[in-house]
Amino acid sequence: MSTSDPYIFATSHAESIVKGLKISALPVNPRRVAEELDFVVQAKPVEDRGCSGMLVRYGNNFAIAYATHLQNEGFENFSIAHELGHYYIPGHPEALIPGEQGTHVSRAGFNSGDRYEAEADRFAAGFLMPRHLFFPELEKAGKGLEAIEVLSFLCKTSLHATAIRFAQCTRDHMAIVISEGGTVDHCFMSEALKQVRGIDWLRKGQGLPACSSTLAFNRDPDRIAHAERVQDFSNLQDWFGGRRTIEIREDVVGLGSYGKTLTVLYDIDVPEEEDEDDESRLIDSWTPSFRS
Structure with missing residues (x-):
């Protein structure tokens, strides 16, 4: 990738x-x-x-x-x-x-x-x-939608633009998704998340995960228009594929008259590859062989 x-x-x-x-x-x-x-x-x-x-x-x-x-x-x-x-x-x-x-x-x-x-x-x-001005503030702002809101207020920028810039600058595994209806409009992934092997990019026009809070939220246009928000848990595999079923945070907010929804996916605790290799070897070593 x-x-x-x-x-x-x-x-x-x-x-x-x-x-x-x-x-x-x-x-x-x-x-x-x-x-x-x-x-x-x-x-x-x-x-x-x-x-x-x-x-x-x-x-x-x-x-x-x-x-x-x-x-x-x-x-x-x-x-x-x-x-x-x-x-x-x-x-x-x-x-x-x-x-x-x-x-x-x-x-x-x-x-x-x-x-x-x-x-x-x-x-x-x-x-x-x-x-050089944004990153020091990002480091103090915290995580998720709340951090993006803090930076949006400080920079006098929209949530949309601030969320994208957050994803570009953070050291953490995270992504932001702009969606409309049941499909992805665009997605920005942090550099750390891009480096994770075995996951896929979210593409424009791709369907939202069926079990996501974002899809449920988008079914009610009034929630988008009134800039309502939801904080929930989701799964890395549902959003990006791959073999890891890692629980992640999913913050969702309607973007008002813009007519779209911002989703922030974060708290993505991806194991180090060495840890995963050790776990795989341990499982293999303890898996019994049965005669047919």
Whole structure:
């Protein structure tokens, strides 16, 4: 299983910009950064849906319009940072707005198959939650959904984006899943979990485990709309396959008007491979042979 991230350069580029700006504490304010670049930053009307933001160019002048229909400060900050990504990442301005003027319409949210949108999403996460500032806070925040909520409040970022960044930065075995109805929208696994042999990646469109609290939760749209939550136990094998039937924690929360659900899978106590080999040898040595 490959653990390479084709977009890691976009995250690293964002982090280097934050350092260059001498920003030394969270939260990072993307609107302020844009305005210091002499960008015009403007909110789109609440009724204007269909995209997360726009980058507008007129000669050497730029403007950012960001979506407000979700009424979510964290999503709005992410949308502005996403547009800054299109400005800062080498090659984006020329590819997305060829010529001296024009408009690029964005759809941020970590589920686009478009290379430029995916790169801008990773830039936004790294910009708002740069590892050198985010990781020390992560170490103090605890585990599960409660830790993600603490960091979301601190960084002024959405639960969705914060959960993904948590999975990218933590040393623990954990994963976050965004789902809708009975299927997976996308999943991010921590590096530690990616290294576990014998488990499978969760893919977009894959069905949720039949016995999971997430699937039961998603059957009631009102629970999602009202951002209700559930804390339960689950099993590693049900989510990721393999031969290990390890009990894990499953925190579930509805993402309100976004219409999707966030699941945090954590407290995954994977045995060391040496321990498993010793156990297998012990079982084999004590298994009697019977004559047929």
